Amino acid sequence: MPSWQAGRGGSLSVASPVLERASRGRWLALFTLAAANLALIGAVAGGFTALADIIAPLTGHLIGIGLTASLALLMRRWVPAILAAGVVATAALHVWLGLAWCCAAPQATTQTALSRLALHTSSEHGLTVLALNTWHVHGDARRLERYLATGPADVIVLSEIGPDKRSVLPRLKAAYPFQVDCADQWPCSLALLSRLPLEAAGVGRIAAEGREARASDMPAFVWAKLAGSLTVIGTHLHRPSRDPWLHARQVSALTQLVRNIDGPLVLAGDLNTSPWSNAFRKLRAATGLAPASMLMPTWPAWPLALPQVALDHILVSPELAVGAAGTGPAVGSDHLPVWAQIEWRPDTLERGQAPRRRLTSRLAAARPHLGGELPADLGGEHVGAGHLRR
Structure with missing residues (x-):
């Protein structure tokens, strides 16, 4: 065999493994891109099924992985390293989004005397x-108590605070003298704490909808009406990864509850849904509520605070605006706290009163309100102001 042929054959034998690895890398990148795009389509455009909300919390991750796979296809070399770096960068970006506004006290904003009066707080930040x-x-109950005793907010909504942590609540009376809770019941495990006087408050279970819906499947909620007609509702919804259809029914029932309440309203709690989910979009569209933030992951925060998914939310009605929002420090839970600084909208102040939301509902004719007692239409099990602990 001529020497030039032997040399050519040798170079081909050396190059063959390199070409084979490059081909495998391209197929890996192509498969990753296709999988990310299919999952993204299902998450964003999957309104036809509740199953889509299982993967909706990973929308940001899917976008990051898809972009990384596209870059790997263009580079054609070091594909596994590029994909691994992209996954790490995507996770790091979500951690930054969760912690960028973490752990700092709410920034003071300019408020008029009328705004402070309307929100019934003497603070400078609404x-x-x-x-x-x-x-x-x-x-960690002790760590939780130390954090809440610092008075990080005017009103606090706590979920998954059951009998094992209920002893914390009385010890917080100095900072939060007005409290309503169902922490003595594991199925409820909610509390609302306020350092501002409450006109009325209570605990209820959202009314079930439809013939097949069971009242026991519906989420509990705590509510309080502050002087000045502002209503605060706190709740905790079922996780869609365990039962997406039950989660969808709970969001639908919560939507109906919110639609039946007139006046300015704040909804807060662990909704177990991300801003990209179909259920969250339906809740916003049907109620007119706006989230304090769309890009603020709060889970997981244990054993390290490396949040990836926004599950905890504060939403406000059109009469209100969010001056600032952020997350709190890790306090021993697998969730970070989320806070929002709420103010009247300037156009509302100019009119001198909050506009009433005119949203169609099946109980519109009854025009229910949250007053001294919780209307039975809004919850099967409830208590009125008598449950308010002072």
Whole structure:
């Protein structure tokens, strides 16, 4: 065999493994891109099924992985390394989004005397609401108590605060003298704490909808009406990864509850849904509520605070605006606290009163309100202001 042929054959034998690895890398990148795009289509455009909300919390991750796979296809070399770096960068970006506004006190904003009067707080920053899932059984009650005793907000909504942590509540009376809770019942495990006087407050279970819906499947909620007609509702919804259809029914029932309440309203708690989910979009569209933030992951925060998914939310009605929002520090739960600084909209102040939301509902003729008692139409099990602890 001529020497030039031997040399050519040798170079081909050396190059063959390189070409084979490059081909495998391209197929890996192509498969990753296709999988990310299919999952993304299902998450964003999957309104026809509740199953889509299982993967909707990963929408940001899917976008990041898809972009990384596209880059790997263009580069054609070091594909596994590029894909791995992209996954790490995507996770790091979500951690940054969750922690970028973390752990700082709400920034003061300019408020008129009328705005402070309307929100019934003498602070310079309007009304601050905080929501936190304290984590059933596993949460650090002492760490939680130390954090809440600092008075991080005017109104606090706690979920998964059951009998194991209820002893924390009385010890917070100095900071939050007005409290309503169902922490003595594991199926409810909610609390609302306020340092501002409440006109009325209570605990209820959202009314079931449809013939096949069971009242026991519906989520509990705590509510309080502050002087000045502002209503705060706190709740905790079922996780879609366990039962997406039950989660969808709970969101639908919560939507109906919100639609039946007139006047300015704040909804806070662990809704177990991301801003990209179909259920969350339907809730916003049907109620007119706006989230305090769309890009603020709160879970997981244990054993390290590396949040990836926004599950905890504070939403406000059109009469209100969010001056600032952020997350709180890790306090022993697998969720970070989320807070929002709430103000009247300037156009509302100019008119001198909050506009009433005219949303169609099946109970519109009854025009229910949250007053001294919780109307039976809004919850099968409820208590009125008598449950308010002072």
